[in-house]
Amino acid sequence: MTHDLASRSADQRAGYARWLAARQCTDCWRAAHQEDVVSTKEWLAQKRAEEEAAATHWAAQFDMPPLENPESILGWGARSRHQLVTRAYTELVTEGTWDEADWAELEEQIRLVTRAGWWVDQRDAVGADLPELLDAASDRDRPTENPFR
Template identity: 65%
Template sequence: MHTHPSEVQISTDCWKAARDADTVAKDQWLAARRAEEQAAAIEWAERFDMPPLEGSERALAWGERSRFQLVTAAYTALVSEGTWDEADWAVLEDKIRSISRAGWWIDQVRHEAPHNRVEVEGLHRRPVAAWVAKLRAA
């Protein structure tokens, strides 16, 4: 049994249309997720008196989300689920406030999840010891 070339083209066209529709849906989902996370990052920064970041307009939003992801993940791993107390955390939190370059926070997320740079899923389950050491050294 042979497939006629026009049938292959139809299958290819259907596949391309499905792929393009998936891309649109994914882009919409990603934009909504980033907007939600951006709002959460801004609310968190205000609540915990984090200073504004410095950088380009594009880097600022990404940096705010990155700082939010990393710091909340570190708090969960070290304090909520770990052995640190609030006094230990307060020392680290002062250091966190001293890093104002958005690019620094972005670089930490890139390093933490190099194969998933769009969204960092499950970051709280990753070891944070190396990141905390970098933060202390910065």
């Protein structure tokens, strides 16, 4: 593509020409960007499917109750719960000072929070903060005291 550098002052032309030379033309950039969007969407769909499978397996293994909310958020909530609880276990038990008895008590509290939106809201939390976050959860987040066991 040809660019008119006449509108630039003489001392700015060389730098601008060097900058342009390092860039793709608009048509080339668009073509490459569209390919990236498709490959990114495919990668993201595959990653989400893997995370969902891991979360489903984890929930079954540790007897976690199903989450409640609109269907559109359930997968996101399940993935968020799995990731946060896994981080919490690593930080509190594996790397921390908690023993399995401490964790078992927290696990019972985890089972009581069944609102998917709560888990999505906490998705970026530090794992060690999970006990405090669970204490702050409202009755709306814990619709029942029965941990489905």
